[in-house]
Amino acid sequence: MKISFNINGMPQSVEVDGNTPLLWVIRDVLDLKGTKFGCGKAACGACTIHVDGEAVRSCSFAAKFAEGRDITTIEGLSAGDELHPVQQAWIEEVVPQCGYCQPGFMMATAALLEKVPNPTDQDIDDNIVNICRCATYYRMRKAIHRAAEIKNANS
Amino acid sequence: MSESGTKKTFSRRKFIVRSAVGVGVLLGTGYFTRPIWRRSLAEMANSMEPSYMGDTETPQLWFEVTADNQVILHSPKVEMGQGTFTGLAQIAADELEVDIRQMKVVHAATATGNIDGLSTGGSLSISGLWQPLRELAATMREMLKNEAARILKTDAATLTVKEGVVSGNGQSLAYGDIVKTVTEWTIPDTPPLKDVSAYQFVGKPIPRLDLRDKVIGAPIFGMDATMPDMLYGAVARPSAIGARYVSADTTEAEKMPGVVKVVKEKDFVGVVARSRMEAENAKNAIKVTWETGKNWQSEDIEEMIKVGKGEPFVIQKEGGAENVLDNGENIIRAEYKSPIGAHAQLEPNGALAFVDGDKATVMISTQVVRITRGEVAGRLGLDEEKVNIIPTYLGGGFGRRLHTPNAMQAAVLSRAVGKPVKCFFNRQEEFQNDTFRPPTHHVLRAKLREDGLIEAIEHNVSSGDVMFGSPLFPAIAQPILGADVGAWRGGMIQYGKIPNYRAVSWRVKLPFATSWWRSLGLLANTFAIESFMDELAIKAGKDPVQFRLDQIQDDEAGHRLKEVIKATADKAGWKDGVHNGRAMGFAASTDAGTPCAHVAEVSVEGQEIKVHKVTCAIDPGLAVNPDQVRAQCEGAIIMGLSAALYEKMTVKDGQLTPTIYGPYRMALMKHAPKEIDVVILENADAPGAVGEPPLGPIGAAIANAVFRLTGRRLREMPLELT
Structure with a gap:
């Protein structure tokens, strides 16, 4: 079926089986490889994107539900060359190790900061529930607080 | 535009072994079949001199x-x-x-x-x-x-x-x-x-x-690799332990949408399709006949892994520990256990391969570039020089990418269709076809002297294979090394002032693949030995930090270990006992020449063990990048905490389970300590090991704190207060 949506601010139409997980449309049809496959069962969060601003695990989100929605992936998180506060904070705190899960974490964090501009440690524990096998959680927590600071200073 | 200097033709391959671990070089000499030499070779392998x-x-x-x-x-x-x-x-x-x-x-x-x-x-x-x-x-x-x-x-x-x-x-x-x-x-x-x-x-x-x-989110990982005209592959993998491919009925799979070709080989069946989902769906429609063996259960594995069941090999011996412990009185004895662990790296295994006539190109996350190339060349019947392995960034390694037979499968699928084929595991296949961290069982015995120090101590570790059976080490290395260096890594007694000590490694062949998992045996062996040291210190009525310091020998390695222990205790403000509902637990280990110690600050709420802070001192010698040394310590501590508190694969009705994150419990953000304090000492003038040593002490450090809080000595990972 034909599915039309906006992705990273650009209108896009694809012709796919509507039950295909949006993850594979993003990765293999649109060739945006920043969104990662981890488990295919919405259990790890590596595939987290934004659908109308909400964090969504795209491996378990059928492409047909993307019709008419605004999709953002890690490639669209920054405004051109200017990195999003979450990305800036991730660089300042030198968070990534292998880096594979990090786009998912950054997307989840960016969505959290829209709702909770100054997250407490408890907010972070409750909302950031992705999996990082390199276990970069310690720096990630610092980076989330730092991202909130940068974002609040900018606005 | 890049311009490189003209490369000289290079026909003579130069493999230079720079020092002690050169198993390959040492193999030729008859000396090493003699037990004493075997032992010293093992000692060298344990110290992992830079190679x-x-x-x-x-x-x-x-x-x-x-x-x-x-x-x-x-x-x-x-x-x-x-x-x-x-x-x-x-x-x-x-x-x-x-x-x-x-x-x-x-x-x-x-x-x-x-x-x-x-x-x-x-x-x-x-x-x-x-x-x-x-x-x-x-x-x-x-x-x-x-x-x-x-x-x-x-x-x-x-x-x-x-x-x-x-x-x-x-x-x-x-x-x-x-x-x-x-x-x-x-x-x-x-x-x-x-x-x-x-x-x-x-x-x-x-x-x-x-x-x-x-x-x-740059496309830098194996799974992100693409080539023009690329197709997608999927290979049927067994869910049962020990299953062998026999045959397949592919009638339905061939009719599935998007299927380009079903590929039947002597040892596997796979499918090539236009998209990942079409390949997965078609693969699921293949009716595979597997030859399966016994209907394994966890109890079978627990029985097999017990000390005494496998083949023993003495890896360390000083004085007459056996005599003291077999014949003495007031012998303290304890048993410890660790479970089967999954790698659970986020990027699944797989490869993108293109076999084009007599040439092959493979893009892959691999830790063994040379072996991957050899396996692909062997399978395709090509000269190795005709196979180009292009390594990508790895979405986690942790030892899982030391086995890459999936590269051969992708190459075979590509050859069958004449186009590039990308073929990756799904998550269930990852969990059921992992090369697991082997389960272990430990028996420790000791006798204290009148003055409270240790007169004799013995560590028996029984484990599935780590190094043995790996393509990284030739089978010929087994009789020379005697015991599996990977399995007993961290299993030696590091307190050289004790007059009598002994360590024995028991080899058990398990029915599923076990292999390298970050730090190998270090996590389990240190959990057992350093928990037992804590038991002994308490028995002796001594401070556990001082108890350790008093029994470390005075050579260079001993000096570095003592400095690390002191630095950790100082930085943590080490205090024994329970204070404001929290207790500290202490543990130390030396791995690959790098000493490391942890103090874990823990509380217990109901049945939940909560680690608030970990202080870590490490001496990797010269720290080339202190920030990345820190990052490795932080990550290793939390990965080790995850293994110590949550992770466990079980065997049920012939299958390894669970097969998905969540049921395979792992540390999340909420479980990670909010404070991690890393002290880097540099008491050597060249860089040493960093990535694995800080995984050693964490399990024991947490368990030792839990004992202070609850009076319960948890001797099995994952630690559970049920």
Whole structure:
């Protein structure tokens, strides 16, 4: 079926089986490889994107539900060359190790900061529930607080 | 645009073993069949002296100078998160005389000829390349200077270099300009290396070079690889332990949408389709007949793994521990256990392969570039030189990518359709076809003297294989080493003042694949020994930190371990007992020559064990990048905490389970300590191991704290207060 949506601010139409997980449309049809496959069962969060601003695990989100929605992936998180506060904070705190899960974490964090501009440690524990096998959680927590600071200073 | 110096033809492969771990070199000598020599070889393997097998004499294989005066280091070691690329760039920049911002590091494809003879693993990348890479970089600098001297018609000795620009005689030339004129390199003798104190980048917390790529989601991983006209593959994998492929009915699969070809081989069946989902769906429609064996259960494995059931091998012996412990009174005895552990790295295994006539190209996350190439070449019946392995960034390694038979499968699928095929595991297949951390069982015995110190101690560890059976080590190494160095890593007694000590490794062959998992046996062995040391200290009425310090020998290794223990206790403000509802637990280990100690600050709420803070001191020798040493400690501590508190695979009705994150419990953000304090000591003048040693003490440190809080000695990982 034909599915039309906006992705990273650009209108896009694809012709796919509507039950295909949006993850594979993003990765293999649109060739945006920043969104990662981890488990295919919405259990790890590596595939987290934004659908109308909400964090969504795209491996378990059928492409047909993307019709008419605004999709953002890690490639669209920054405004051109200017990195999003979450990305800036991730660089300042030198968070990534292998880096594979990090786009998912950054997307989840960016969505959290829209709702909770100054997250407490408890907010972070409750909302950031992705999996990082390199276990970069310690720096990630610092980076989330730092991202909130940068974002609040900018606005 | 990049322009590299003309590479000399390179027909003679140079594998140089730089030091003690050279199993391959030592194999030929008859000495090592004698037990005493076996033991000392094992001791050497345990200390993991820096080793590197690969080119150390051909700088132009390593460095490519671009027209815009950047230097690209083609690394034979892979980047799996451990920060090796950044450390290598720092080391090279200092001898090349370029700024760190002029350095770029990429994976060396095997076609470049710069191939690591062994693997990326064992925490050996920086330590193993420390000397050769400095020599290569210094030599490359001299080669560039010599060419500059030729162009400038002056004596190379009068030239100076700064930030990749050679100056002298009132003129200057950038490296990028020099290489344009070079048709063949002349390699001089290795020049003297700079003094470490003169280095600008080594020793500094340089931000990782891959930071930006990793925060913008650049397509750098194996799973992101693409080629024109690429198709997608899927291979049927068994869910049952020990299952062997017999045959397949592919009638339905062939009719599935998007299917290009169903491929039946003697040992597997797979499918090629136009998209990932179509390949998965078609694979699921294949009716495979598997030959399965016994209907294994966890109880079977627990029974097999008990000390006494497998083949014993004495790995350490001093004095007469057996005599004291068999015949003495008041012998303290305890048993410990650790479960089957999954790698659970986020990027699944897989490969993108293109077999084009008599050539093959494979893009893959691998820790064993040379073995991957050999396996693909062997399977396709091609010369190794016809197979180009292009390593990508790894979405986690942790030892899982030391086995890459999936590369052969992707290559076979590609050959069947004549197009590039990308073929990856799904998550269930990852969990059921992992090469697991083996379960272990430990029996410890000790006798205390009147003064409360240890008169005799013995550690028995029974484990599935780690190193044995791995393509990394030839089968011939087994009788020479006697016991599986990976399984007993961390299993020796590190308290050399004890008059009688002994360690025995028991080998058990399990019905499923077990292998390398970050730090190998270190996590389980340290959990057992360092928990037992805590039991002994309490029995003796002694402070557990002082109890350890009093029994460490006075040699260099002992000195470094003592310093690490003292630094950890000092920094943590070590206090025994329970204070404000929290207790500290202490543990220490030495791994691959690097001592490390932890203090875990823990509370217990209901049945939940909560780790609030971990203080860690580590002495890796010279820290090439202190920030990345810290990052490795932080990650290893939380990964170890995850294994110690949550992770466990079980065997049920012939299958390994669970098969998905969540049911396979792992540490999440909420479980990670909010404070991690890392102290880096540098009591050696060269870099040592970093990536694995800090995984050692964490399990015991937590368990020792839990004992203080609850009076319960938890002797089995994952630690549970049920």
